[in-house]
Amino acid sequence: MTDAALTPSANSLRQTVEARLKKRHAQEMRFRLYGRLAIVIALSFLAILLGRIVTQGYSTFIDYQITVPVHLDASKIDKADPTGANYDMLVANSVLAKLGETDDEFGNKSGKVLEIMSNDLGFQLLKMVREDPSLIGKTVTVTGPVKSDAALYFKDQIKRATPEDERKLDNQQLDWMDKLKASGAVTSGFNTGFLTRSDSTEPEQAGVLGAIVGSLMMLLVTATLAIPIGVLAATYLEEFAPKNRWTDLIEVNINNLAAVPSIVYGLLGLAVFINWMAVPRSSPLVGGLVLALMSLPTVIIATRSALKAVPPSIREAALGVGASRTQTVFHHVLPLAMPGVMTGAILSLAHALGETAPLLMIGMVSFVPGVPEGFTGAATVLPVQVFIWENASERGFHERTAAAIIVLLVFMIVMNLAAILLRRRFERRW
């Protein structure tokens, strides 16, 4: 009787459990599906972003150089003052000669040639003559970039199919360029100039060297300030400071500072470093100071959590053999926390590398056509260079904007790799 009563109830219990089991499995499947969907969406956005930047920017790394023999006509260059001569016109006439054309009396044709030749060729001639005045009267060969509009035609971004009055170059200029290319005077190659030159008003002469050097100098200032101060502050707060209302207040404030919009740090830097301490504006020093302020909370938070993750048994072990608190922290706890500290520090530096807004507040958004002359000289940095070029009207700057973003991303990837490698190295040591 009892058996008969038990068996059906046991069966029904199993049925209830199984019915619920299906629901439970379905729930898990659903959650996994959402997770996969989220990953797919995130990856496709990343692919779109990278794809767009690369397709827009890769053409910057190809450039078109023209090589022409130029006769340095002694009648047109004053030996006493070689700077006064119109070298661009000499280049234009040489190119016209190469094309088998002669200039008309109004200089219309040479003017049109100058629209497709970079004035860099003229600068090169001037430099040659200055260094060696004996060249006057002789024929020299110069190689330099074509104007960015001409390069865009070669890159098929300015198309002949477009009606003539809607494009920057007319049919005659396009014909000339085809002819120059066919004759071998114009050659294409890797654009080393983009990496070895600094900003310029002419897109074909603009490069990112000044911005790269500016960024590195600024990061050096940021790193030397933010990392030691941040790590030591975190160590004091975590290991030495008494735990009371005041330290709680400080902790809350540090966490809040990490969330303060970066442009506010720019305002602070403007008020404190530039207006009050008279640090030269637009310099790597002031930029580094501002970014150091901005990075400090992140470094402190990362260090504190790395210190918290060190097991208390290590502290007890060190204290137990009679180490002082300072010895305990600096011999054992901090070295063990180092991988976490380094990762946090490098990630906050990578963040600082990409920061633009606070730098706009301290005057870094300026045209700097060279490498900074030291930590107090005028400088520009990569993200600001991107910002400046994005605002430029010439079409040639558009591809350069994307190319500068590629350079910036390469730097980010290098820094993140460094973070991973450092972490691995330190972890192996322990």
Place this chain on the structure above:
Amino acid sequence: MAHDTATAPVHIAVDRGHAALPNAPIKIRARDVNVFYGEKQALFDVSLDVPENSVTALIGPSGCGKSTFLRSINRMNDTVAGCKVTGRIELDGEDVNDRSIDPVVLRARVGMVFQKPNPFPKTIFENVAYGPRIHGIASGKAELEAIVESSLKRAGLWTEVADRLHQPGTGLSGGQQQRLVIARAIAVSPEVILMDEPCSALDPIATARIEELIDELRNQYCIVIVTHSMAQAARVSQKTAFFHLGKLVEAGPTGEIFTNPRDSRTQDYITGRFG
């Protein structure tokens, strides 16, 4: 008069302890020790004498205050925020809580071994050499090596690790790690070694080795051991103190505590009726 009733049996027990260990001088003398963690009182008027060159076991159910008492002896409780200790704990007649006593020096004199083996994530050599190095005990490399060797020998670990001194100490087995930690404590030539449940994370074979070691070390050091294992207390200790709810219920020669306890609570605990 609550004070008297709490401590009265203790004094009697201590007296009986003296009768059983007549020649042992007192190394640690605790009187009316109270420990507070913030508002909560963890120890109530504990008075206990710990004899030299012997093993004293502190037993009692979880949360009874035996570890708290142990940690008061080398002032490890200093590191706990909000912890306050009153009363007197004397080491060779000196109050360890006196202003003139530096906890760093105290902890060199009173070594400690913890529940979970906690070697530094460094080499075996560095683990043992760390104490002598920070205290400046060894005057040269050769002397330091000699200290490391003799400490490892006394901890019964030398033959097992002699050929791999420069490999990480964390790569040893649990029992070996615990002996390494004992070697680390010995290396600074302490007078007292405190052990907080040193075998609770070890298997029976490793436990037996540690117990043998404790028995050997007793000749040179004063050892205080906290243990949850009644059998262990009976095996290794000469004196046993039973704690319950933050009070010292009874203390005396181990044989007497286990065969003829005076307090019914002790009787109940050692016979397994609670704990």
